Amino acid sequence: MMKTIIRLVIVLGLTSMVAAAALAEVYTYTQPRIARHRQEALERAIFTVLPGVTSYRDTAVAGRTIYAGYRDGALAGYAVPAAGGGFQGTIGLMCGLSAHADTMVGLTVLESVETPGLGDKITKGPFIRQFAGLNVAGDASYVKNRRPNTPLAPGQIDAITGATISSAAVTRIINGVLADIRPALTAEEVR
Amino acid sequence: MPRQPVPLRQEFLKGLWDENPTLVQVLGMCPTLAVTNSIVNGFAMAMATGFVLICSNVVVSLVRKLIPNQVRMGAYMIIIAAFVTIADMVLAAQYPDISRALGPYVPLIVVNCIILGRAEAFASKNGVGRSLLDALGNSCGFLVSLLVLGTVRELIGTGGLFGHVFWGETVHPWLVMILPAGAFLTLGSAMGLINHLVARREAA
Numbered sequence A: 001m002m003k004t005i006i007r008l009v010i011v012l013g014l015t016s017m018v019a020a021a022a023l024a025e026v027y028t029y030t031q032p033r034i035a036r037h038r039q040e041a042l043e044r045a046i047f048t049v050l051p052g053v054t055s056y057r058d059t060a061v062a063g064r065t066i067y068a069g070y071r072d073g074a075l076a077g078y079a080v081p082a083a084g085g086g087f088q089g090t091i092g093l094m095c096g097l098s099a100h101a102d103t104m105v106g107l108t109v110l111e112s113v114e115t116p117g118l119g120d121k122i123t124k125g126p127f128i129r130q131f132a133g134l135n136v137a138g139d140a141s142y143v144k145n146r147r148p149n150t151p152l153a154p155g156q157i158d159a160i161t162g163a164t165i166s167s168a169a170v171t172r173i174i175n176g177v178l179a180d181i182r183p184a185l186t187a188e189e190v191r
Numbered sequence B: 001m002p003r004q005p006v007p008l009r010q011e012f013l014k015g016l017w018d019e020n021p022t023l024v025q026v027l028g029m030c031p032t033l034a035v036t037n038s039i040v041n042g043f044a045m046a047m048a049t050g051f052v053l054i055c056s057n058v059v060v061s062l063v064r065k066l067i068p069n070q071v072r073m074g075a076y077m078i079i080i081a082a083f084v085t086i087a088d089m090v091l092a093a094q095y096p097d098i099s100r101a102l103g104p105y106v107p108l109i110v111v112n113c114i115i116l117g118r119a120e121a122f123a124s125k126n127g128v129g130r131s132l133l134d135a136l137g138n139s140c141g142f143l144v145s146l147l148v149l150g151t152v153r154e155l156i157g158t159g160g161l162f163g164h165v166f167w168g169e170t171v172h173p174w175l176v177m178i179l180p181a182g183a184f185l186t187l188g189s190a191m192g193l194i195n196h197l198v199a200r201r202e203a204a
Helices: A002-049 A119-123 A125-131 A164-188 B006-014 B030-035 B039-063 B069-094 B095-105 B106-110 B113-123 B126-157 B182-204
Strands: A055-061 A064-071 A074-087 A091-099 A104-111 A141-142 A156-158
Touching: A002 A091, A002 A104, A002 B030, A002 B069, A055 A164, A064 A164, A064 B106, A064 B126, A074 A164, A074 B039, A091 A164, A104 A125, A104 A164, A104 B030, A104 B113, A119 A125, A125 A156, A125 A164, A141 A164, A164 B095, B006 B126, B030 B095, B030 B106, B030 B126, B039 B069, B039 B106, B039 B113, B039 B126, B069 B095, B069 B106, B095 B106, B113 B126, B126 B182
Parallel strands: A141 A156
Antiparallel strands: A055 A064, A064 A074, A074 A091, A091 A104
């Protein structure tokens, strides 16, 4: 009886040890590459949402890591990662803010599992471009069924037909993160 | 080989058609339905699963006489989980886009019943050579099913293949085909077709 148990323990222990050794080997090979892909994706997002920026530095504002972008040594804006619930899962955004934190200069979607063909239009140009130049001194909001000759209010975007929840989620996520960091950014500009 | 009158060729071919893991045995439905919304995703999933299936089948058949019967499931799971983790990490390191598209379905290969099924039903009772052929056959069968589903769904659901749209605006794509419902429609039709062919062959 005792002999059987010891045999079982040894077999499972050895199997686990061999598996762990193999995994450790693969991990040391793949981890630097995975980290580099993540870094590249982050930089791509920062340079997309802050057009014309040549370098960036990460800073901590209100307990969040945000990225201050510089053009020729002068502060040009902030890239702010934000995430929140969408229609089906998490929506991850990178928001580009002007140096005074009152206007958005760009937006890109880092992560989304919204419905293909409907909600996933939040990742496409026509929706995203609405955020370049959007006034966010106050809260951003969305409007549905806007008539063609009715102007948009400041901070307002057109929601996507058939994807109101996804459109609303994007403005809600932006408002949430801006409420967090706006006081700190306008009070003492991080330079 | 102990009492195996089956010719080697048959060990490979059975997984491809007669015992096709998805379309005939109806195993591994989770990845089959979830990631076949495009042909590239289906291909990558089949490659990752095939890698795990081949490696685990070979290793299980190599150690089958060393592993006591009482803990064989646990030992198989450790072996399978190790290969799945390797596949997941290598995919994330080499093909980050595909890895992001497949999301949690690569780690979920661990619970794919094709793999544990072949380990328990075949590799634990057969030699390395036959286990390798069996795994190759099943992997190819899985690949074929995923490619068929991926092709049909991407073609009808987006109006193109490999991300290129063929007939653009002239034919409006059926969006439902790349949504979960499309997976069930396509899989059901494929199974029905196979059953029909088999029934006709048996009647003849």
